[in-house]
Amino acid sequence: MDDNTSTVELHAERVRETGRRPGAASVLIVTSPHRIPEPPPGQAADRHVPGAAVGASALRALVEDGPALVVCDTEGGVVFRNSAAETLFPRLRDARRLAFPGVPQWLSEAHARGAATAEGPAGDREVTATRSPLPDGLTAWRLADVTEERTACRRLADERGRTRFLALASARLLASLNRSKCLQTTAELAAGQLADAAVVVAPAGRRRMTLTGAVAGDAPREKPLPAAADVEEVPGLAEALAGFPPVPSRWVDPALAPQWLLPPGFGELGSLVVTPLPGNGVPAGALVLLRRTGSPVFTEDEEVFARVFAARAGAAISAAVLYADKNDTTEILQRDLLPPPLAPVEGLDLGGAYRPARAVERIGGDFYDVHPCTFGEGEEGTFVVLGDVCGKGPGAAVLTGRIRNTLTALRQVESRHDRLLGLLNDTLLRRQGADARFATMVLADATPLGHGRVGLRLTSAGHPAPLILRGDGRVEEAETRGTLIGVVPSVTSTTWETVLEPGETCLLFSDGVTEARGGASGNEMFGTQRLSGALAECARMPVRAVVERVEMLTAQWLGGNEHDDIALLAVGAPRGSHLTAVDGTGRGRYTG
Structure with a gap:
């Protein structure tokens, strides 16, 4: 058809x-x-x-x-x-x-x-x-x-690869809050994925710069910027360090790059990209990507991806710097807020332990202090205080530091416990403002009486009364009571005096010990009776061993439960001339 x-x-x-x-x-x-x-x-x-x-x-x-x-x-x-x-x-x-x-x-x-x-x-x-x-x-x-x-498939594969790389990069960068480690990881990742080599230029304080360079396949190296080097020599580097947008690589002549920028033995430079590392308000540095002659020049997509990577790297580096600054500040503050190490005191045995409720913060509301001083009529002795501020964490620690400093100053002009507590109460009431925290504490004056005996004068202000461990294993509770500090305009207290014979110990403790909840039910308090029983088993033991024993039993009772701040301070009358290596203080020391 x-x-x-x-x-x-x-x-x-x-x-x-x-x-x-x-x-x-x-x-x-x-x-x-x-x-x-x-x-x-x-x-x-x-x-x-x-x-x-x-x-x-x-x-x-x-x-x-x-x-x-x-x-x-x-x-x-x-x-x-x-x-x-x-x-x-x-x-x-x-x-x-x-x-x-x-x-x-x-x-x-x-x-x-x-x-x-x-x-x-x-x-x-x-x-x-x-x-x-x-x-x-x-x-x-x-x-x-x-x-x-095929082009679309390759683009999709490239994007998937870049997504995997960014996920890996984020994980590695955030795995450490160490600035130097973050700089090295940034250079290593960039050299392995984005270029033949990478250099991270970062400020190191006081107008100094560091260069952290890496060649693909090699470990990164960090060094200071050479004294004769100038960042202005690298096209776009000064602008990147100031946080300005990067200059397109096609505008940059690689022949202008100085030799100090290139890793040793890198060869002839074919192309480079300079991009800022965005930080927390200020740039964290700049990332320089390098490719040898013969390698493909950087494409526009690669430059955009480099900026995405640089943003993540800059955030990680800034976080590490911020953490280091915060850690240094915290270390300085905590140095004065933590209970002091107990120095040897002639005629006394001392032992202490402190465990904050939040171990990560290291500081809390419990405290103790020991000060050598002169009592009335020229009598030499040691002033001891153990206290507990309402609350936990930094807020309580701030008030703890204030109380410790105030007591140190007031102790220079007043030795009577009742008057000292009154002055402290007035000071706290005037300065509390909206933060209406209160405190409890025990004051103790320890005076060596000769022949190993120690005279004690104890005053409680709303705090659990100290326990006295006698030489025969008996445990007595000090007969002292008083009102809280920082609550009412006037405070009342009773002072109790006793004498420690050689080998006897007075234990001051915070309610973090007696109110520790644990045991078989997980919710039973350790209690004063259980503490007295544990203390009775420590008769004639060195004071450090007594403190360690009580601390260990409290921790076992708690198990893994949350707890309040715990503070222990023991004052003992020495048993005579003896050597002790308790608490890892060395080969021994004379304490008699």
Whole structure:
């Protein structure tokens, strides 16, 4: 049937499918403008509809305007090629055979060896080819330009790789709050992923700079900026250190980079990128990426990705610097807020222990102090105080420091316990303001009486009364009571005096010991009775051993439960001349 024997209209369209593979078959849809008559009743419909045949010229037009197609015979001669194929392979127009240079070498070789599929470049395009056998020994090669699809896949793979790299970089950078370690990690990661080498230029205080460089595959090295070096020598470096946006690498002449910037043995510099490391308000430094001559120059996408990485690295470095500054400040403050080490005192045995409720903060509301002083009538002795401020953490520690400093000053002008507590109470009431915290404490004056005996004067201000461990194992509670400090305008207290015979001990403790909750139920308090029983087992033991024993039993009772601040201070009358190595103080010392 020729082209004029029918009025059939031919409509052809390629079915658009989501995710369709290259080379997938097209679908031809043929329709007729005439209504197909219904078959007579009882007669099956005929599958062949008269007048619906497609003419040869219509089919040729479909093939000509369709996907790239090359047909060749058994000898490899080209018998047909459409315009799409000639667009992919321009030399195919004059080629008689399916061979190089009419078609690329990869397609010629695939046809020669009878391959079913092949792929390769066509100029700046990427092409796939699928072989289809035809009647009469002919072979058709269907060609598909997959450049955009492959480019999109590569971009997706690159983005996934960059996402994985950023996740790894974040994990490594945040694994340490050490500034030097963060600088080295930044240089190492950048050299391994972004360039042939990387240098981190960072301020080190007092107008000094450090250079932390790394070559891909090597360990990073940190060194000070050479004295004769100037950051202005590196194009864009001074601006990056000031926090200005980076200069595009295509504007930077690598020949201008000074030799001190390059790692030893790096070779000739081909391109570089300088980008700031954003910090906490001020830049944390600058990142310089280096590539040798022969390596690809930095693309715009790579420069953008370098800025993304630099933002994360800068945040980590700033966090490390901030942590170091805060840690130094905290260390300085805690140095004065922590209970002091107990120095040897002639005629006394002393032992202490302190455990804050929040171990990470190291400081809390419990405290003790020991001061040598002169009592009335020129009597030499030691002033001891153990106290407990309401609350926990830094807020309580601030008041603790205030009380300790105030007591130290007031003790120079007042030795009577009742008057001393009154003056302290007045001071706290005037300065508390909105922070209405109160404190409890025990004051003790210890005076050596000779022959190993020690006179004690004890006064409690709302605090648990001290316990006295006698030489025969008996435990007495000091008969002293008093009101809280920092609550009411006037305080009352009673002072109790006793004498410690050689080997006897007075234990001052905070309620963190007696109110420690644990035991079998996990909620039972340690209590004064249990503390007295534990203390009775320590008869004739050195005071340090007594303190360690009580601290250990309290910790065992607590288990892993939360607890209040715990403070212990023991004052003992020495048993005579003896050596002690308790608490790791060395080979021993004379305490008699």
